[in-house]
Amino acid sequence: xxxxxxxxxxxxxxxxxxxxxxxxxxxxxxxxxxxxxxxxxxxxxxxxxxxxxxxxxxxxxxxxxxxxxxxxxxxxxxxxxxxxxxxxxxxxxxxxxxxxxxxxxxxxxxxxxxxxxx
Amino acid sequence: xxxxxxxxxxxxxxxxxxxxxxxxxxxxxxxxxxxxxxxxxxxxxxxxxxxxxxxxxxxxxxxxxxxxxxxxxxxxxxxxxxxxxxxxxxxxxxxxxxxxxxxxxxxx
Numbered sequence: 001x002x003x004x005x006x007x008x009x010x011x012x013x014x015x016x017x018x019x020x021x022x023x024x025x026x027x028x029x030x031x032x033x034x035x036x037x038x039x040x041x042x043x044x045x046x047x048x049x050x051x052x053x054x055x056x057x058x059x060x061x062x063x064x065x066x067x068x069x070x071x072x073x074x075x076x077x078x079x080x081x082x083x084x085x086x087x088x089x090x091x092x093x094x095x096x097x098x099x100x101x102x103x104x105x106x107x108x109x110x111x112x113x114x115x116x117x118x
Numbered sequence: 119x120x121x122x123x124x125x126x127x128x129x130x131x132x133x134x135x136x137x138x139x140x141x142x143x144x145x146x147x148x149x150x151x152x153x154x155x156x157x158x159x160x161x162x163x164x165x166x167x168x169x170x171x172x173x174x175x176x177x178x179x180x181x182x183x184x185x186x187x188x189x190x191x192x193x194x195x196x197x198x199x200x201x202x203x204x205x206x207x208x209x210x211x212x213x214x215x216x217x218x219x220x221x222x223x224x225x226x
Contacts, residue, residue, distance in 0.1 A: 035215075037217075039155075039161075043219075044202070044204060044217060044218075044219050044220040045153070045155070045161065045204050045206075045217040045220065046217060047206075047215040047216065047217060050213075050215065059213060062119075095160055095161075100166070102149045102151070102166060102167045102208065103149055103151070103206075103208030103210055103215060104149070104151035104163055104166050104167070104206065104208070105151075105153075105161075105163065105206075106163055106166075106172070108160040108161055108162070109160065110160055111160055
């Protein structure tokens with residue numbers, strides 16, 4: 001069954017760190033760029049980070065620059081998002097997604113909830 | 119920074135046609151994809167690259183673009199189409215990957 005599965009979400013205080021993980025199965029993980037996309041009730045969907053197939057190219061959205069880092073391990077078919085200095089506005093469901101030609105996302109995980117609150 | 123605008127809400131009667139729009143400067147030159155989001159479920163793509171339909175998506179779904187507007191059209195709307203719809207604008211040359219604010223489609 002082709003799928004992506006996120007883990008690592010939870011409730012943390014402002015300023016804390018958290019690492020999210022995404023595991024892929026039953027597809028050629030190393031041949032796909034991957035993304036993190038988050039969903040908040042107030043702002044809808046927001047693209048957060050992208051990493052290329054071989055992990056040599058990555059970038060994040062402006063609001064998380066300097067705080068979030070994305071990396072991957074193709075041997076383990078995993079991608080991670082290291083989130084530091086978390087803020088209440090980072091509260092969201094975080095999805096990992098698989099890139100398709102043209103930059104669309106043809107596979108989404110079920111998401112993991114991150115809540116930043118004191 | 120690039121801005122993508124969607125109408126927040128839309129209502130349509132069953133059997134009628136819904137046209138959900140996504141506006142942005144020169145959006146016609148960019149890749150535009152459409153996603154359906156239902157409560158408690160991850161988003162699913164309903165249209166790729168403006169008018170390329172994934173397998174399993176009915177032919178009632180179509181899409182188009184003009185210079186500054188992209189449109190997702192759902193004909194013969196039924197209750198199962200009630201959901202939030204998001205456009206995604208991708209400009210790989212400039213590393214732009216933006217979602218619109220979403221349109222909540224209500225079937226009357």
